[in-house]
Amino acid sequence: MQSQSSTPSSWLRTYYFARAIFSVAWVAAAILFSAQPALAMLLLVIYPAWDALANLVDARVNGGLKANPSQALNVAVSTLTTLAVIAALSSSMYAVLAAFGVWAIFSGLLQLNTGIKRWRSYGAQWPMILSGAQSALAGGFMISRSIGTVAPTIRDIAPYAAFGAFYFLLSAIWLAVTAYRKAAA
Numbered sequence: 001m002q003s004q005s006s007t008p009s010s011w012l013r014t015y016y017f018a019r020a021i022f023s024v025a026w027v028a029a030a031i032l033f034s035a036q037p038a039l040a041m042l043l044l045v046i047y048p049a050w051d052a053l054a055n056l057v058d059a060r061v062n063g064g065l066k067a068n069p070s071q072a073l074n075v076a077v078s079t080l081t082t083l084a085v086i087a088a089l090s091s092s093m094y095a096v097l098a099a100f101g102v103w104a105i106f107s108g109l110l111q112l113n114t115g116i117k118r119w120r121s122y123g124a125q126w127p128m129i130l131s132g133a134q135s136a137l138a139g140g141f142m143i144s145r146s147i148g149t150v151a152p153t154i155r156d157i158a159p160y161a162a163f164g165a166f167y168f169l170l171s172a173i174w175l176a177v178t179a180y181r182k183a184a185a
Helices: 008-032 037-061 069-089 093-122 126-146 158-184
Strands: none
Touching: 008 037, 008 093, 008 158, 037 069, 037 093, 069 093, 093 126, 093 158, 126 158
């Protein structure tokens, strides 16, 4: 029998907490360093790179990339987005925002798929499903802003990351409460 700390549900709870903490820190840094172009550019590259790494680690812990095709695809999409953001940074923030918008759509739909798949095993995935759907919608909004007249900044991406933090935190808390209730029963 596995201990409470080594169960797949425990991993997922820890993973979601880590994703929430990273996103909160990223949002704080984005706001704090938005007027410093070099740091803002670095943050814009780090965000999708972190997502690729996080999905890779989570997929490996949960049976590998073959067993988690939506996460395998999310690793590829996030890696390509990281490269696209690096290329777009030399062009304009409009292009960067468009790259984030396309990424938000794809990664959101893939997260939605992963959440639905995990619902069967872990339950408590409704925040991840909601987050995936909202991410896809936010992507469309970012793309529409990328063709607008107001010059975008990293602060246009920060709310997207903040909502991600909220949903990851909500999922982690939900899984913690569910585990507590099961242990108490």
